[in-house]
Amino acid sequence: AQSVTQLDSHVSVSEGTPVLLRCNYSSSYSPSLFWYVQHPNKGLQLLLKYTSAATLVKGINGFEAEFKKSETSFHLTKPSAHMSDAAEYFCVVSDGGSQGNLIFGKGTKLSVKP
Amino acid sequence: DGGITQSPKYLFRKEGQNVTLSCEQNLNHDAMYWYRQDPGQGLRLIYYSQIVNDFQKGDIAEGYSVSREKKESFPLTVTSAQKNPTAFYLCASGVGRHNQPQHFGDGTRLSIL
Numbered sequence: 001a002q003s004v005t006q007l008d009s010h011v012s013v014s015e016g017t018p019v020l021l022r023c024n025y026s027s028s029y030s031p032s033l034f035w036y037v038q039h040p041n042k043g044l045q046l047l048l049k050y051t052s053a054a055t056l057v058k059g060i061n062g063f064e065a066e067f068k069k070s071e072t073s074f075h076l077t078k079p080s081a082h083m084s085d086a087a088e089y090f091c092v093v094s095d096g097g098s099q100g101n102l103i104f105g106k107g108t109k110l111s112v113k114p
Numbered sequence: 115d116g117g118i119t120q121s122p123k124y125l126f127r128k129e130g131q132n133v134t135l136s137c138e139q140n141l142n143h144d145a146m147y148w149y150r151q152d153p154g155q156g157l158r159l160i161y162y163s164q165i166v167n168d169f170q171k172g173d174i175a176e177g178y179s180v181s182r183e184k185k186e187s188f189p190l191t192v193t194s195a196q197k198n199p200t201a202f203y204l205c206a207s208g209v210g211r212h213n214q215p216q217h218f219g220d221g222t223r224l225s226i227l
Contacts, residue, residue, distance in 0.1 A: 090156065
């Protein structure tokens with residue numbers, strides 16, 4: 001069965017410093033992986049997706065993620081945090097079925113200090 | 115602009131009352147989904163539908179019901195059987211393939227009076 005674990009429930013960084021949000025996955029096949037961002041009282045917005053093409057995936061707003069099969073990881077990074085990056089981030093894996101169902105991590109709340 | 119519209123944004127339910135949350139999409143997506151979000155628990159799947167007039171239970175379907183009479187619409191009813199309905203409800207749509215993302219509405223926050 002597929003699953004995803006976000007290793008930190010809360011990450012705090014200073015503006016201008018790098019961001020690292022960690023995600024490990026478990027999958028019995030080659031997975032499709034996604035990162036979404038959620039601002040307060042809003043829906044989820046897709047940041048980026050990995051679907052077995054390039055292992056380094058670039059997304060919106062300067063975020064990127066690297067798929068590492070040997071480590072079963074899909075960590076999200078950004079070189080320099082901005083105040084507007086403060087939000088909750090979800091790592092998501094496809095359940096592998098033909099119906100496009102997704103399995104969500106519990107989320108990592110990112111705080112950015114001025 | 116194409117997107118998903120959820121209404122209302124805030125909803126209050128009295129004891130013993132059924133309430134219906136609206137979800138409409140104009141993305142021409144075949145698949146639609148309802149999720150429940152509680153603090154610290156991520157999103158949990160309530161119901162999903164791959165085509166009109168067909169839907170399946172997700173992980174936490176008890177106390178909820180849905181219909182899919184039109185491709186664009188997938189309303190969710192929270193029945194009185196759902197004893198802990200206070201949550202943030204998110205609707206999503208997609209093409210229904212495992213390597214494609216889902217697109218989300220802005221949610222409805224349901225509270226108990």
